[in-house]
Amino acid sequence: MDQRVSDERREETAPSRDATQARGEAPEKKSFLDRMRQHRRLVLALTALCILLGVGIVGWWVSTSGYISTDDAFIDARTVTISSQISARVANVPVTDNQLVKAGTVLVTLDRSDFQAQVDQNKAQVDQALANIANLEAQIGAQEARIDQANKQVVQEQAALTFAQQQDQRYGDLVKTGSVTVEQAQQYKSNYLQARASFDAAQANAVATAKQLPVLESQKLQAQAQLEQMRATLETANINLSRTNITAPVDGYVTQLTAAKGNYAQPGQALMMFVPREVWVTANFKETEIGPIRPGAPVTITVDAYPGRTFDGHVASIQAGSGTAFSLLPPQNATGNYVKIVQRVPVKIVFNNPPVVPLGPGMSVVPTVKLK
Numbered sequence: 001m002d003q004r005v006s007d008e009r010r011e012e013t014a015p016s017r018d019a020t021q022a023r024g025e026a027p028e029k030k031s032f033l034d035r036m037r038q039h040r041r042l043v044l045a046l047t048a049l050c051i052l053l054g055v056g057i058v059g060w061w062v063s064t065s066g067y068i069s070t071d072d073a074f075i076d077a078r079t080v081t082i083s084s085q086i087s088a089r090v091a092n093v094p095v096t097d098n099q100l101v102k103a104g105t106v107l108v109t110l111d112r113s114d115f116q117a118q119v120d121q122n123k124a125q126v127d128q129a130l131a132n133i134a135n136l137e138a139q140i141g142a143q144e145a146r147i148d149q150a151n152k153q154v155v156q157e158q159a160a161l162t163f164a165q166q167q168d169q170r171y172g173d174l175v176k177t178g179s180v181t182v183e184q185a186q187q188y189k190s191n192y193l194q195a196r197a198s199f200d201a202a203q204a205n206a207v208a209t210a211k212q213l214p215v216l217e218s219q220k221l222q223a224q225a226q227l228e229q230m231r232a233t234l235e236t237a238n239i240n241l242s243r244t245n246i247t248a249p250v251d252g253y254v255t256q257l258t259a260a261k262g263n264y265a266q267p268g269q270a271l272m273m274f275v276p277r278e279v280w281v282t283a284n285f286k287e288t289e290i291g292p293i294r295p296g297a298p299v300t301i302t303v304d305a306y307p308g309r310t311f312d313g314h315v316a317s318i319q320a321g322s323g324t325a326f327s328l329l330p331p332q333n334a335t336g337n338y339v340k341i342v343q344r345v346p347v348k349i350v351f352n353n354p355p356v357v358p359l360g361p362g363m364s365v366v367p368t369v370k371l372k
Contacts, residue, residue: 068293069368072344073283075303077361080252080274082107084265085243088114093261095254100277105248108259108271112244119241122234129227136220143213150206157199164188164195252276253360279359280351281313283367284323284344292371293318299349303357304364312352315369319346 088110095107167188175185252275259271281301285293293315301311322343324331349367 066372067368067370068289069366070283070285071366073281073365073367075279075359075361075363075365076282077276077279079361080249081270082246082272082274083268083270084110084246085267086110086240087266088244090259090261090263090265093259097254097257099254101248101252101254103248103250106245107248107254108246110244110265112241115237115241115244119234119237122230122237126227126230126234129223129230132223133220133227136216136223140213140216140220143216147209147213150209154202154206157202161195161199164192168192248274250276275360277354281349281365281367283347283349285347287322287343287345290318290345290347293347293369298370300368302366306357311355313349314352316348316350
């Protein structure tokens with residue numbers, strides 16, 4: 001009886017299912033995997049994005065680990081100052097600013113009238129010197145003939161002297177025996193003395209004639225020296241005449257043109273600047289970066305003036321010293337307070353092929369050197 005009453009009371013106090021559903025039961029929490037399944041597309045997209053990002057980072061690291069670049073680089077060239085070597089009036093300037101010219105092209109023409117007159121005068125002096133030499137050569141030939149004649153005269157007088165001596169001796173012997181008169185003997189003695197005097201005179205004439213030849217030869221040497229001097233003067237005049245045409249030393253561009261027709265040019269006066277077409281890149285790498293750089297390493301060059309284009313080149317050389325060491329006022333680290341600063345070392349980079357676009361000194365570039 002008591003147990004049944006207790007069960008009835010428990011049933012009365014226990015909430016019914018309908019009452020529980022009316023109050024609303026808390027939903028069960030979903031697991032992490034359930035939530036991932038519910039947002040499957042988003043998860044796949046994020047996963048693919050992470051993979052692509054990882055691949056990109058690895059690729060960037062692989063591609064950049066073997067390269068080194070700097071933006072402290074510029075186009076460099078050995079510019080030429082075009083100036084006059086003589087004093088003359090500017091007759092013509094056949095070129096204009098920024099014009100591309102070939103080697104040997106006339107850049108400036110100077111007045112050549114005075115220099116042409118000097119050349120003509122020196123030519124006349126050379127011709128006169130040649131005539132003097134020809135005259136002396138003729139005199140030397142004539143003198144040699146005189147010497148030959150004088151020598152033959154000596155031989156002739158020698159023969160006459162020998163005969164006169166024999167006659168004098170013969171008649172001297174005969175006068176002792178009384179075969180001839182004393183007068184005859186004296187006559188042959190006189191003939192002998194005259195023959196001897198003639199022989200001595202012929203010998204003296206031969207010696208004098210022979211000594212005249214070195215004098216003429218010396219005069220010829222002097223005339224030849226004068227000829228060489230005149231020829232040197234003529235060559236100088238021709239050089240000065242050729243300098244009236246100022247030509248381009250190599251292929252390049254005319255820049256900073258100051259020469260004008262009618263102006264007077266002085267020696268050393270700058271008439272224009274000339275930029276050769278042969279240019280290269282001077283890249284200032286940090287001294288901590290040049291260790292793996294070697295001459296011949298391939299380089300990819302980008303020029304700020306031509307975005308989107310690249311040029312191939314290679315390392316030509318590395319300067320033996322930092323840029324500051326060759327500046328006008330190099331640092332003196334042994335004096336004052338010392339602060340260590342990473343130095344820049346110039347590296348020369350040349351193009352594998354001549355660029356097809358105009359490049360001038362000072363233009364900014366970014367070279368990338370492949371280290372491996």
